Amino acid sequence: KAGVTQTPRYLIKTRGQQVTLSCSPISGHRSVSWYQQTPGQGLQFLFEYFSETQRNKGNFPGRFSGRQFSNSRSEMNVSTLELGDSALYLCASSLGGSFYNTEAFFGQGTRLTVV
Amino acid sequence: GESVGLHLPTLSVQEGDNSIINCAYSNSASDYFIWYKQESGKGPQFIIDIRSNMDKRQGQRVTVLLNKTVKHLSLQIAATQPGDSAVYFCAENKDDMRFGAGTRLTVKP
Numbered sequence: 644k645a646g647v648t649q650t651p652r653y654l655i656k657t658r659g660q661q662v663t664l665s666c667s668p669i670s671g672h673r674s675v676s677w678y679q680q681t682p683g684q685g686l687q688f689l690f691e692y693f694s695e696t697q698r699n700k701g702n703f704p705g706r707f708s709g710r711q712f713s714n715s716r717s718e719m720n721v722s723t724l725e726l727g728d729s730a731l732y733l734c735a736s737s738l739g740g741s742f743y744n745t746e747a748f749f750g751q752g753t754r755l756t757v758v
Numbered sequence: 759g760e761s762v763g764l765h766l767p768t769l770s771v772q773e774g775d776n777s778i779i780n781c782a783y784s785n786s787a788s789d790y791f792i793w794y795k796q797e798s799g800k801g802p803q804f805i806i807d808i809r810s811n812m813d814k815r816q817g818q819r820v821t822v823l824l825n826k827t828v829k830h831l832s833l834q835i836a837a838t839q840p841g842d843s844a845v846y847f848c849a850e851n852k853d854d855m856r857f858g859a860g861t862r863l864t865v866k867p
Contacts, residue, residue, distance in 0.1 A: 647801075676855065686802075686847060686857035699854040733801050735855075746792065747855060749801035 645670065647736050647750035655756045661722040664753045668715050668736030674698075675717035676747065677709060680731040689732075692717050693739075721755075729757045770864045777838045779861045781831040781848035788850035793822060793833045796860070797844045805833070805846075840865045 648667040656662050668675050676699075677689040688701035692711035709719040715736075721728055731754050735747035771777045783791070789810040794802035808815045808822045808831075815822050821834040831848050845860045 678857075685859045688854055688856060691854055701854075735802075746804050746807060748804065749794075751799075751801045 647734060647748050649732075649734055649750035649753050651753060652751065653754045653756075655758060656724050657758055658724055658726060660724050661720060662724060662755060663718050663720045664732055664734075664755070666717045666719075666734035666736075666750060668717070668734075669748055672736035672738055672748075673715055674737045674739060674747075675711055675715065676735045676737075677717070677719050678733045678735065679703070680733055680752070681729075686733070689719065724757045726757050729755060731755075767859065768862045768864070770866060771838050773838060773840060773865050773867050775838055777833075777835040777842070777863060777865075779833045779835075779846050779848075779863065781833075781858050783829050783831060783848070783850045783858075785850060785852055785856075786826075786829060788852045790851040791822070791824060791831050792849045792851065792855070793820075793831075794847045794849060794857075795842075795844045796847065802847060835863075838863075838865050840867060 650665045666675055674693045676691040679687045679689055689703055690697055690709050691699040695711045706722045711717040731752045733749055733752045735749045737747040738745045792807040793805040795805050796802045806817045806820050806822050808824050813824055819836045823832045835842055843865045845862050847860045848858045849855045
């Protein structure tokens, strides 16, 4: 079956702009988690959605938001982009989410560059 | 606050040797642990997991050991191959999955 699909793969934005990233989970998976990966900070948890509800949230400012649709596809949005938002954004899908302690499968990520 | 961390940022081993990558966690309530491998340009790939009711779990060429007393997790790779070169992350899962900083494994021919 198809894996986790993230679009776009690469993105260049200007400071102050906003951006929307998309993640299509594995069919049947109801949980989508988002992570920011940078060389200095590693993998940082952004938020998790399960059945269209945000279940957990990491320590990121309100400029970072997300949502999940009824088909489990998820989007994350970053408003008023800053240079420090340049990173690889990864999403992971799992069957039941962290509550059920099930394996998470990652997409290849979206590489966002803010200039 | 609670955190997951790795002891070493880099590890270099000779091809054919065994590799051991270590991880310390601080949330004693975590009940599920996972090791991921990330190659350049790719997302993290699941290697092996272990639940808190176990001390050891073996996969193909990999073994994960969990020591709950000292809150320590390790990944052992037997007969390390050049294709094992990657960054390895441990993750702990309680309410959400938190990752360690990662260890870069380099395999020398």
